[in-house]
Amino acid sequence: MPKSLDESLSFFKDKISDCIKTGKSISVTTHIDCDGLTSGSIITKALIRAGAKCTVRTSKEFSKKIAESFKTDSRDFHIITDLAGGFANTLDETLGDNWIVLDHHQIPEEEKDNQNVINAWSYGIDGGTEICAGGMAYLASMALDERNSDLSAIAVVSALGDRQDQGERKSFTGKNFEIANIAKEQGLVEIDLDLLLVGRETRPLADALAFTSQPFIEGLTWNRGACLTLLNASGIQLKDEGRWRVPAELTEVEKRQVIESITKFTSGKNATEIMSELIGYTYTFPREDRQSFLRDGREFSTMLNSCGRINRSGVGMAICMGDRNKILREGEIILTDYRKMIREYMNVLSNERWRISESETCVMVNGVDIVPETMTGTISSLIAGSPKNSGKIVILRTNGEENTIKFSSRKSFSCKSDINLSELMRTGAEKFDGIGGGHAAAAGAKITKDKLDEFLNYLEVNVVNMSGTNKSQ
Ligand code: C5P
Numbered sequence: 491m492p493k494s495l496d497e498s499l500s501f502f503k504d505k506i507s508d509c510i511k512t513g514k515s516i517s518v519t520t521h522i523d524c525d526g527l528t529s530g531s532i533i534t535k536a537l538i539r540a541g542a543k544c545t546v547r548t549s550k551e552f553s554k555k556i557a558e559s560f561k562t563d564s565r566d567f568h569i570i571t572d573l574a575g576g577f578a579n580t581l582d583e584t585l586g587d588n589w590i591v592l593d594h595h596q597i598p599e600e601e602k603d604n605q606n607v608i609n610a611w612s613y614g615i616d617g618g619t620e621i622c623a624g625g626m627a628y629l630a631s632m633a634l635d636e637r638n639s640d641l642s643a644i645a646v647v648s649a650l651g652d653r654q655d656q657g658e659r660k661s662f663t664g665k666n667f668e669i670a671n672i673a674k675e676q677g678l679v680e681i682d683l684d685l686l687l688v689g690r691e692t693r694p695l696a697d698a699l700a701f702t703s704q705p706f707i708e709g710l711t712w713n714r715g716a717c718l719t720l721l722n723a724s725g726i727q728l729k730d731e732g733r734w735r736v737p738a739e740l741t742e743v744e745k746r747q748v749i750e751s752i753t754k755f756t757s758g759k760n761a762t763e764i765m766s767e768l769i770g771y772t773y774t775f776p777r778e779d780r781q782s783f784l785r786d787g788r789e790f791s792t793m794l795n796s797c798g799r800i801n802r803s804g805v806g807m808a809i810c811m812g813d814r815n816k817i818l819r820e821g822e823i824i825l826t827d828y829r830k831m832i833r834e835y836m837n838v839l840s841n842e843r844w845r846i847s848e849s850e851t852c853v854m855v856n857g858v859d860i861v862p863e864t865m866t867g868t869i870s871s872l873i874a875g876s877p878k879n880s881g882k883i884v885i886l887r888t889n890g891e892e893n894t895i896k897f898s899s900r901k902s903f904s905c906k907s908d909i910n911l912s913e914l915m916r917t918g919a920e921k922f923d924g925i926g927g928g929h930a931a932a933a934g935a936k937i938t939k940d941k942l943d944e945f946l947n948y949l950e951v952n953v954v955n956m957s958g959t960n961k962s963q
Pocket of ligand 1 (some may be wrong): 575595866867868870897898899925926927928929932933934935936
């Protein structure tokens with residue numbers, strides 16, 4: 491049945507109004523990553539404002555088992571955000587008409603006709619770059635009440651967390667651009683061209699440079715001593731009355747000094763790529779305190795990703811929904827722990843060379859017994875961000891719960907392959923009774939351990955030995 495986005499959003503509004511009128515309780519189920527926590531928070535906040543009876547929970551994936559568990563759930567109506575692509579038939583079977591999915595992942599063609607699936611791709615919107623689940627939830631919240639436009643700020647965080655800042659100089663395009671501008675018009679976000687250092691508002695300059703791993707600058711990334719030496723030599727004043735200055739405090743002249751020093755340090759190697767990743771649009775929330783990790787949109791999104799990845803989703807959702815007291819300290823601790831874990835995993839993976847096998851097109855990384863399942867996406871993104879993997883596809887695997895193996899794949903910067911990773915992962919996983927999906931440039935899959943060799947063979951044929959075009963076999 492052909493439908494427009496507006497028609498679907500008004501269908502959503504009618505469904506929710508009916509739930510509120512008839513006193514039906516609503517359950518929101520969302521993913522644990524930044525886009526999941528933001529989309530879940532946006533829609534939950536809008537439901538609460540509308541007077542709905544609702545609860546929210548997170549899940550690290552969606553499966554037939556989860557869909558079936560809804561059947562015995564005491565809640566009457568289910569909203570699923572950032573999850574459940576490919577499960578429309580199962581949801582129809584288990585819940586009849588009492589569900590809606592708000593999502594942006596690629597879905598099978600036939601699912602686009604299901605009116606309960608409100609997915610970006612069904613309306614010709616690129617869910618990989620133009621809108622994410624947070625944006626879809628924002629549009630749905632606006633359909634409920636235009637006063638929800640303040641939730642646009644959280645939708646900006648979701649798009650940053652899902653790395654949809656893929657326009658020129660890390661700008662937004664499509665719906666994300668529109669939503670970011672709504673937030674800007676309301677004075678909720680400031681958008682500037684700046685140095686993209688991690689911890690712009692919170693970290694001493696040398697630390698910010700050392701912890702910036704996208705781009706990965708050989709010799710500087712994760713090497714605080716080298717960063718300090720470089721910055722001292724550049725002549726920039728690193729302290730102000732005894733306090734370390736943070737990147738957001740640099741003047742334009744000082745920023746240029748930093749850029750020149752880095753260019754000199756890399757002696758021109760990958761300099762263009764490094765600079766194109768290092769300078770871009772920043773999204774600052776002026777209402778958050780200075781030097782708070784919530785003031786910079788990307789840092790906010792990292793904090794949310796870390797919450798989910800270390801099983802503290804509730805903290806992230808509380809912050810998204812406006813909690814700013816004790817919970818902030820918790821968020822800060824989570825962020826520190828998460829970053830420490832990332833450094834540890836990356837160190838082990840680069841020291842234990844046997845874990846990595848490379849071909850011209852692909853880097854396969856074995857993270858078994860090192861990388862926890864919930865962090866495969868973070869680690870595969872980081873590996874793909876390293877200049878030495880530029881142009882390649884990265885596939886990381888690790889062990890999951892219940893005798894499974896989790897795969898996470900990414901296209902690195904300037905990867906020209908037209909392989910669609912979402913198709914690759916879905917087709918491959920289905921062949922071996924697993925589940926897979928995602929986006930063209932970032933996708934995941936899960937299979938049982940006994941199918942590992944066969945799945946690796948499949949990847950060998952379809953990615954490792956491919957040089958260009960591909961159709962999964
Ligand atoms: O797990 P990973 O971070 O590698 O997944 C990349 C993207 O693919 C994410 O957006 C995730 O939600 C999506 N994905 C999916 N279905 C799966 C696995 C991952 O849609 N079975």
